Amino acid sequence: MYLHPLSGLTLATALGLAQLPALAAPVQIKAPAELPARATIADAVKASKPSDWRPLDPENTLYLEIPAGRVVLELAPDFAPKHVANIKALVAEQYYDGLAITRAQDNWVVQWGDPDEKNPKSIQHAQRTLPGEFTVPLKGIKNFTRLPDGDGYAPQVGHSNGFPSARDPKSGTAWLTHCYATLGVGRDNASDSGGGTELYVVIGQSPRHLDRDITVVGRVVAGMPLLSTLPRGTAPMGFYDSPDKNVPIKAIRLAASVPLAQRANLEVMRTDSAAYQAVLEAQRHRGGPWSKVTAGHIDVCNAPIPVREVGSK
Numbered sequence: 001m002y003l004h005p006l007s008g009l010t011l012a013t014a015l016g017l018a019q020l021p022a023l024a025a026p027v028q029i030k031a032p033a034e035l036p037a038r039a040t041i042a043d044a045v046k047a048s049k050p051s052d053w054r055p056l057d058p059e060n061t062l063y064l065e066i067p068a069g070r071v072v073l074e075l076a077p078d079f080a081p082k083h084v085a086n087i088k089a090l091v092a093e094q095y096y097d098g099l100a101i102t103r104a105q106d107n108w109v110v111q112w113g114d115p116d117e118k119n120p121k122s123i124q125h126a127q128r129t130l131p132g133e134f135t136v137p138l139k140g141i142k143n144f145t146r147l148p149d150g151d152g153y154a155p156q157v158g159h160s161n162g163f164p165s166a167r168d169p170k171s172g173t174a175w176l177t178h179c180y181a182t183l184g185v186g187r188d189n190a191s192d193s194g195g196g197t198e199l200y201v202v203i204g205q206s207p208r209h210l211d212r213d214i215t216v217v218g219r220v221v222a223g224m225p226l227l228s229t230l231p232r233g234t235a236p237m238g239f240y241d242s243p244d245k246n247v248p249i250k251a252i253r254l255a256a257s258v259p260l261a262q263r264a265n266l267e268v269m270r271t272d273s274a275a276y277q278a279v280l281e282a283q284r285h286r287g288g289p290w291s292k293v294t295a296g297h298i299d300v301c302n303a304p305i306p307v308r309e310v311g312s313k
Contacts, residue, residue: 035047039282040288043282047275047278048269048273052269053270054267056221056255056264058255060218061073062254062255063253063255063258064249064252065250066247066249067247070223071227072220073218074162074221075183079141079163079176079216080136084218086126086195087196087199089125090196090197091252091253092125093123098249099112099248100113102233102240103237104230104238105232105239107204107205108203109201110200110228111186112199113186113199114197114198126195129194129195131191132194134191135175136173138169144159147280147300149299151300153209153211154166154167155167155169157177159272160176161271162305163219165300166300175212176216177211177300178211178214182218183217184200184210184214184215185215185217186198186200187214194214199217201220203224208301268307269308279304280298283298
């Protein structure tokens with residue numbers, strides 16, 4: 001089984017992209033010679049090799065357990081090291097257990113945190129707030145595979161270690177893009193007013209105008225339908241208008257702390273692999289008999305990164 005976190009659909013697909021130097025020109029995507037003309041994503045997946053996939057790092061994978069099931073989250077410490085470390089500290093002290101999803105705003109986000117603002121849950125060893133990590137030095141992000149198409153929000157877009165990302169050579173900065181399934185840190189007006197006690201996942205059209213204004217710490221790898229189908233809140237900004245409508249959080253656990261038999265056995269398609277080049281080409285040109293007019297263009301948030309269960313066919 002192949003799981004597509006962007007659509008929540010089962011997808012027989014595999015991807016990857018050849019690694020480029022940090023400031024390289026756009027790559028000219030070429031499908032492998034063995035693929036048919038106007039290949040589909042499914043064709044590209046079938047041609048993928050075991051080396052085109054990578055396992056999730058259990059030290060940077062979270063399991064969000066809610067009544068409907070498990071949501072698998074992959075953290076990106078290269079882009080927000082202090083926030084990722086703080087979130088892992090909050091998980092270690094079981095801070096999130098018993099909190100709730102308090103907001104589900106249509107075409108926007110699902111957000112969770114402490115529903116009791118008057119008497120907030122105490123924090124033992126982590127920090128409640130941190131300075132925002134909206135960008136990182138470009139020189140620190142070595143693995144970047146650039147998309148061949150232009151972008152309205154950044155000079156360069158592509159993938160960094162499997163995460164949709166952007167960069168600006170002039171300012172020397174890089175950041176994770178606000179795509180569907182992005183995991184971000186909620187904050188108030190001040191840049192240092194968030195730290196991970198409130199987190200959100202984008203469930204609507206990619207709000208790229210939030211790029212570089214909020215700390216992004218990762219993305220959902222599996223389980224997006226559990227969040228995107230939650231009842232919408234009717235109070236302002238999509239908050240639930242009564243506590244009984246909140247969605248309880250059973251637990252959030254680091255995968256490394258979960259027994260092997262209880263872990264999600266998933267692999268993600270490497271975005272620096274040749275197979276991913278074929279996937280992007282198929283997505284850019286919409287291979288197969290159904291499409292009559294193809295865009296010949298792809299947006300970074302519409303570049304799928306397939307996930308599969310290990311041992312599935």
